[in-house]
Amino acid sequence: MPPLLDASDISVNFHGLQALSHASLTVDDGDVVGLIGPNGAGKTTLFNVISGLQRPNSGTVRLSGTDVTRLSPERRARLGMTRSFQHLGLMANQSVRTNVLAAQYLQAGYRDSLMFVRPGHWRQQERALRLAADDVLDRLELIDHAETLVADLSFATARLVELACVLATNPRLVLLDEPTTGLDVGEVELLARTITDMREQGVTVLTIAHDVGFVMRLCSTVYVLSEGRNIAQGSPADVQTNPAVITAYLGGAA
Numbered sequence: 041m042p043p044l045l046d047a048s049d050i051s052v053n054f055h056g057l058q059a060l061s062h063a064s065l066t067v068d069d070g071d072v073v074g075l076i077g078p079n080g081a082g083k084t085t086l087f088n089v090i091s092g093l094q095r096p097n098s099g100t101v102r103l104s105g106t107d108v109t110r111l112s113p114e115r116r117a118r119l120g121m122t123r124s125f126q127h128l129g130l131m132a133n134q135s136v137r138t139n140v141l142a143a144q145y146l147q148a149g150y151r152d153s154l155m156f157v158r159p160g161h162w163r164q165q166e167r168a169l170r171l172a173a174d175d176v177l178d179r180l181e182l183i184d185h186a187e188t189l190v191a192d193l194s195f196a197t198a199r200l201v202e203l204a205c206v207l208a209t210n211p212r213l214v215l216l217d218e219p220t221t222g223l224d225v226g227e228v229e230l231l232a233r234t235i236t237d238m239r240e241q242g243v244t245v246l247t248i249a250h251d252v253g254f255v256m257r258l259c260s261t262v263y264v265l266s267e268g269r270n271i272a273q274g275s276p277a278d279v280q281t282n283p284a285v286i287t288a289y290l291g292g293a294a
Contacts, residue, residue: 041069042102043069044212045067045090045101045244045246046100047066047090048064048100048101048102049100050089050099050100051098052096058268059082059268060086060268061269062269063082063086063265063270064099065270067261070244071245071261072235072239072245072247073246073262074249074259074263075248075262075264075265076250076252076263076279081267082265082269087123087248090246091113091121091215092111092115093113103120103213104119108121120212121211122206122211122213122214123216124202124216126221132191134189134190136177136186136201137170140177140201140204140205141170142205143209144173144208173208174186176204176207176208181230182204196223199222200223200231203234211243213243213246214238217248220254221250228251247259256279257276262274
């Protein structure tokens with residue numbers, strides 16, 4: 041059986057700047073995998089290639105063995121891939137619940153003609169989506185903020201709302217880009233528990249994080265990039281003792 045995600049030999053060049061050079065990683069179904077490296081290592085660029093926001097100059101992205109390299113982000117989302125961003129991608133002037141409901145548009149499957157022909161069906165569908173949204177908010181201890189505008193939340197709480205939006209899509213593969221940014225110790229613990237629950241429910245996770253302890257504690261496999269290239273991969277214990285990693289990341293710009 042092929043891995044759930046296989047990003048192979050990925051290279052990206054920005055007007056002469058080599059952001060990625062033959063970078064690769066694989067993620068097996070049900071795993072939690074970490075991607076670390078110093079600033080400028082190419083981590084977010086690789087995420088953008090995997091999620092469809094950046095077209096690579098060379099290389100292939102496969103999801104469950106299917107080549108998705110040229111598919112749009114929406115097409116990839118329909119196949120069960122979703123992601124968060126370093127900077128919040130939320131509607132600040134809408135409520136927490138509205139943001140989560142908006143994230144479910146693929147599940148809603150709205151079709152203009154059927155909305156007029158079968159309005160009862162869509163009312164029932166929207167009730168189901170609202171229940172699903174509230175279930176996610178409850179799991180992340182956000183239900184008390186359901187009617188609060190995102191603009192009125194702390195950054196840390198808004199970060200958890202973004203995760204709620206990701207989970208509301210019923211994903212197979214979640215890409216988390218710096219999910220611990222702005223979170224305090226308790227909120228990081230809640231995030232860690234949520235990711236553990238996600239794995240137990242069959243959701244696969246690939247995460248970037250500068251919080252090395254968070255990555256090493258949660259992930260079964262860790263990949264390390266430096267200057268756009270793979271320099272190490274393996275178990276957290278193997279990566280932590282790898283001399284190249286200590287030089288490039290753990291002992292430098294952590």
